[in-house]
Amino acid sequence: MTSPGVCYRGLVKRRLVWLSAAGVVLLAALLVDVACGPSAFAWQDVLRGLLAHASLTPAQNVILWDIRLPQALLAVLVGAALGLAGAQLQTVLNNPLASPCSLGLTSAATVGAALAIIGGWHVGGLGQHVMIPLLAFLCTLGAAWLILVLARLFGARPEMVVLFGIALFFLCNALVALLQYLAAADALQQVVFWTMGSVTRATWIKNGILAAAVLVLLPWIMRDAWRLTALRAGEEHAASLGIATERLRLVCLVRASILAALAVSFAGAIAFIGLVGPHLARLVFGEDHRFYLPGSAVAGALVLSLAAIASKALVPGAVLPIGIVTALAGIPLLVVLLFVQRRRS
Amino acid sequence: MRSLALCLLPLLAFAAHAAPLTDVTGRVVELEKPATRVLLGEGRFLSAIALLERDDPAAKIVGMLGDFPLVDPDGYRHFVTAFPAVARVPVFGRITEDTVSVESMVALQPEVAVFGLSGHGPAAHSKETIEKLTAAGVKVVFIDFRSDPLVNTPKSMRLLGQLFGREAEAEEFVRFYEAELSRVASRMKDVKRKPTVFIENRVGLSDDCCGTMAHGMMGRFIDFAGGENIAKALIPGEFGTLSLEHLLATQPEIYIGTAIGSQESAAGASMRIHLGAAADAASARESLRRAVSRTGIDQLAAVKSGRAHAIWHHYYNSPLNVVAVQTFAKWLHPELFADLKPEDTLKALHTRFQKLPLAGVFWISLTP
Numbered sequence: 055m056t057s058p059g060v061c062y063r064g065l066v067k068r069r070l071v072w073l074s075a076a077g078v079v080l081l082a083a084l085l086v087d088v089a090c091g092p093s094a095f096a097w098q099d100v101l102r103g104l105l106a107h108a109s110l111t112p113a114q115n116v117i118l119w120d121i122r123l124p125q126a127l128l129a130v131l132v133g134a135a136l137g138l139a140g141a142q143l144q145t146v147l148n149n150p151l152a153s154p155c156s157l158g159l160t161s162a163a164t165v166g167a168a169l170a171i172i173g174g175w176h177v178g179g180l181g182q183h184v185m186i187p188l189l190a191f192l193c194t195l196g197a198a199w200l201i202l203v204l205a206r207l208f209g210a211r212p213e214m215v216v217l218f219g220i221a222l223f224f225l226c227n228a229l230v231a232l233l234q235y236l237a238a239a240d241a242l243q244q245v246v247f248w249t250m251g252s253v254t255r256a257t258w259i260k261n262g263i264l265a266a267a268v269l270v271l272l273p274w275i276m277r278d279a280w281r282l283t284a285l286r287a288g289e290e291h292a293a294s295l296g297i298a299t300e301r302l303r304l305v306c307l308v309r310a311s312i313l314a315a316l317a318v319s320f321a322g323a324i325a326f327i328g329l330v331g332p333h334l335a336r337l338v339f340g341e342d343h344r345f346y347l348p349g350s351a352v353a354g355a356l357v358l359s360l361a362a363i364a365s366k367a368l369v370p371g372a373v374l375p376i377g378i379v380t381a382l383a384g385i386p387l388l389v390v391l392l393f394v395q396r397r398r399s
Numbered sequence: 400m401r402s403l404a405l406c407l408l409p410l411l412a413f414a415a416h417a418a419p420l421t422d423v424t425g426r427v428v429e430l431e432k433p434a435t436r437v438l439l440g441e442g443r444f445l446s447a448i449a450l451l452e453r454d455d456p457a458a459k460i461v462g463m464l465g466d467f468p469l470v471d472p473d474g475y476r477h478f479v480t481a482f483p484a485v486a487r488v489p490v491f492g493r494i495t496e497d498t499v500s501v502e503s504m505v506a507l508q509p510e511v512a513v514f515g516l517s518g519h520g521p522a523a524h525s526k527e528t529i530e531k532l533t534a535a536g537v538k539v540v541f542i543d544f545r546s547d548p549l550v551n552t553p554k555s556m557r558l559l560g561q562l563f564g565r566e567a568e569a570e571e572f573v574r575f576y577e578a579e580l581s582r583v584a585s586r587m588k589d590v591k592r593k594p595t596v597f598i599e600n601r602v603g604l605s606d607d608c609c610g611t612m613a614h615g616m617m618g619r620f621i622d623f624a625g626g627e628n629i630a631k632a633l634i635p636g637e638f639g640t641l642s643l644e645h646l647l648a649t650q651p652e653i654y655i656g657t658a659i660g661s662q663e664s665a666a667g668a669s670m671r672i673h674l675g676a677a678a679d680a681a682s683a684r685e686s687l688r689r690a691v692s693r694t695g696i697d698q699l700a701a702v703k704s705g706r707a708h709a710i711w712h713h714y715y716n717s718p719l720n721v722v723a724v725q726t727f728a729k730w731l732h733p734e735l736f737a738d739l740k741p742e743d744t745l746k747a748l749h750t751r752f753q754k755l756p757l758a759g760v761f762w763i764s765l766t767p
Contacts, residue, residue, distance in 0.1 A: 093648025113647045113698045120694050121644050171605075182669070183606050244605045254643075255606045371633045371645035373607070 069345045072338055076352045080130065083359040087126035090363060092371040093117055128256035128321060129362040129376065130355040131264040135317040136324065137331030137354020138268070138275065139310035141347050144332050145282045146303040147212040148289075153328035154314030157201065157219030159194050160325055161226030163318040166193030167248050168233040172241045186248070187260070190319035197222055198311030202304060209300065215307070251324035251377025253362060260320045267316050271309050272351070278302065279343040286341045324377050327354045330384040337391040357384040420561050422540040423516055423551045424523055430511070430538065433564025435459050438504055438537070440514035440521050442467030445478065445485060447544070447556065447718045450572050450752045451565040457484040459563060462507040464499065465490040466519045471713050472661045473759070477676035481755045501528055505535045511562060516543035516551070517637075518716060545716045546615050546637065549623055552718050553577060572718075572752055579721045579744050580623075583728045586735055587625055594731055596626040597651035597701070600638055601659045601712060602690045603670030608643040609696075616715040617657065617723065624727035626653065643695045653730060654701040656690055657712040658683075674711040676759040683709070683763040691765065705766035706730070714761070719748055726762045 088104075089097040095117060103110045103118045110118065136154060143152040154160055166189035170182060201218045208214040230249075234242055281302055285292040292299050314328065331354030332346070338353075339345035358376070361383040365374040420428045439445065442463045449456040468475040479486045489507060492499035499521055504512065512532055514521050521528045522541075529539050540562065542555035553573045560569020598617055600610035611630040612618040615637035621628040629651050630641055660673030665682065670693065673686045687709045691702045701707055708730050714723035725741035741762075749757040 091648075092642055092645035095648075113650075116695050116698045117644050117647055121642075121647075186606075247605060247607065252607060254608065366642075369633070371642060373609075373640040373642045 069339050069342065073345055073349055073352070076338070076349065076356065080352050080356045080359065083356055083363065084126055084130055087129065087359055087363050087366075088118075088122050090366055091117065091122055092366070124256035124258055124261055125253045126359065126362060127261050128253045128264070129358045131261060131268060132253070132317040132321045132324065133327050133331065133355035133358030134268055134351040135264060135313040135354075136328040136358075137335070137350040137352070138272065138347065139313040139317070140328030140354070141332040141335065141350035142275065142282070142306040142310045143328075145286060145343070146306040147216055148285075149212060149216055150333070151329070152216060152219075153325075153332075154310065154318070155323075155325040155328055156223065157216070158197055158222030158224075158226050159219075159311060159314045160318050160323045160328075161223050161230065162197030163190040163194045163315060164245075164249055164323050165226050165229045165233070166190035166319070167322070168230050168237075168245045169193070171244045171248065172233050172237045183255075187319040191315045194315035194318065195311060197226065198307065198315070202307055205307075206304070212303070215303070247322075247375070249323045249377075250375035251318075251322035251380075252373070252375045253321055253358075254373060255320065255322075264316050264320060267313060268351070271313060272348070275306075275309060275347055276344070278306070279347055282306075282343040282347070283341060286343075322375075322377065324358070324380060326380040326384055327358055330354075330357060330388055334384075334388060334391055337388075337395050357387060360387075418561070420540060420558055422558055423543045423554050424541045426540065428511075428538045428540055430562065434511045434562050436461045436508060436510045437562065438507060438509035438512040439463035440512065441519050441716075442475075442490070443471065443713065443716060444513060444515070444542070446474075446753070446755075447542070447559060448563075449478075449482070449755060450556065450718060450748075451559055451563055451568045453568070453752070453754050455484055456482055457488050460488050461509050462489045462491050462504065464492050464519065470519075470659075471675065472663065473675045473677035474713065477758055478755065499528070501531045501535075504528075504532065505537065509537050511538045511540060513559070513562070514539060514541050515545060515716075516541050517546050544718055544720065547619065548616065548715070548720050549580065549619055549724065552720060556718055568752075575747070575751070576718070576721050580724060582739060583624060583724055583736070586732075589735055590625040590732060593625050593627040594652040595629050595649070596621050596653045596655060596731065597629050597641070597646060597649075597699075599654070599656045599696075602656040602672050602709070603664075604659065607640065608693070609641045609646055610638065611641050612638045612657075612715070617655075617710070620714075620720065620724045620727050621655075621731075623724055624731050626727065626731045647695060647698055650700045652701055652706060654691065654696075654699055654707040655727070655730070656687065656707070656709045657715070658686075658709045659712045660686055672709045672763075674709060674759070674761055674763060675713070678760045680760050680763060683760045684765070684767070687763055687765055702765070705764070707765040709763050711761040719745070722748070722761065730764070 089100050100118060103114060107115055107119060140153040144150055167186050170185040170189040201215060201222060204218045205215045234245055281297045284295050284297055285299060289299055332350040334353035335346050335349030339349040361376050361379040364383050365376050365379040368374055420430060437459050438461055443466060445456050452458060491503040516523050532539055540558060542558060543551035544555060553576060556569050556573050560566045598612050598621060600612050613630040613634035618628050629649050633641060656672055658672035658674035660671035662677050664671045665673040670690050672690050674683050691697060691707050696702060710723055710726060714720050722741050722745045725739055725744055729736045729739055746757055749755055
């Protein structure tokens, strides 16, 4: 009979292997995403171009460095940010349905984007390409702040946060509908397109901002990993270990809001990832947040990256907004994992 | 000749009473006399009405959708300056069918409602609206300048002529229209090779590249003018989005952007191209230059070689579309159509048919 210690070390080792494997698969997906596209661009040329971009024609350089790479990276970064946001929310709210979308954060971003599109403001010479993500970001933070203030009034109880989130979701949707009603035809279609979510608006600046946010927030989130694991065993259990659960909840909400706000303000309303990323991670890594948190980021990134590949493969040459495809890429993955897990148990 | 036609007009109008109207969907509607209370499913149809009801296009209009000032503010201002009564026409709804209440339409007591086959207002698919209006005694007819513009423009204008009792004016317009179209069609047999064309729909509407038109709208103008629209093989419907990468890989020979700019957008940091009633050539060209300097688009051979052009967007839904077809023909086959002057066609439309002063610039090329 093996001792519990050996058993635990084995489990940790297995999870580390799984996490590394998921990382490798993600890297492979990223490479496939960069290597595929509607133009006849041999993967050898892509590799050569990545190493020495002087070897490509100007048009090929635009395709590789301004279209494929930024879009592929944005898919990965947005997926990771939404996965991380959803993972924290599901834990601190003790609710498997919690996600940036179900808390109304995505809808708040849409309100901001719609305001920028329909208002058509140009503050200080900033064009719409800056105003739309900026207002989307500010609106999402505003919505998160509103949830936080209301939740604090009621002791930051999870069910209160969820309830305010759902109320906010409906409020924001009504506001978007109102804005759409008032909008001119072209602005209206622009809002509709925005809500479908797309990585075609990727730029290196957006990727840089999002990468910085993920890289700064991930270590901070990981410092709370054991507290979050303890919280999964129950509110009282966590409190008995000396964890300030209310404070933990608020900090996680802030971090999740920042991640979700940046992700949706750059890529539009991509709904599914913040929900399914954490669920995929939980199936593979269980509740140990040292693995569940980075696992959610990797899972979110993987699903969105696969969705990016799928959207290019489904209609080569035309653009199919990635938001339409995310469920097509995520649900099969979820079903497979559920199936594997059932067979294991 | 024209005065003779106008003298004969009452006779023709009388003759029309017996003939039932057949619209572009094949619906047959009987009218006892020309309509005097007409409802427009799109405000932009006024520019078609102005070809027939030349002194006051608003005289018989009891209500219209509010789209005109919202989608083409420059054009609307110009139109209202020429025909001030247009500003007093009651407006129902805004720019989509969902914003229209049947009650408000019925309350305007129209005899006939003129709707577009597809597009912004109530359309052929709006079954409930049509049934309710019919039940309220309002006759509903469909016209179309949008889905199949070159086929349906003559049909729609003849229908409007019958409807308003302006058959002679309609016939005169249709004859002119078909003659001008055939100036392009008749030379198509001399076209040896069709150049590839990419048409970018509503340039600057969003950061996303590259909205386009395929089967329908201005896609039909490209077919007619002897071009190979690269979107046709990929986009199944009237419009869709091509990927920028596909565009760079395909390298169409000619780039055409549709211009949705206005005085308001020209004042801001917009990527929209500014054409239309309030545009001038220099600023229009500058806005086109800005639009084609976007990353990726600037790598198109068509842009680099100067074969990049812009067309006023609203020709996609206007009986004046023949001007755009002629312009496309010149862009696609400059030598074959060297003698064709779309600016003269446009001038003729404004002096012979519409009493709307010609102002502005409606197409522009990157190289003068």
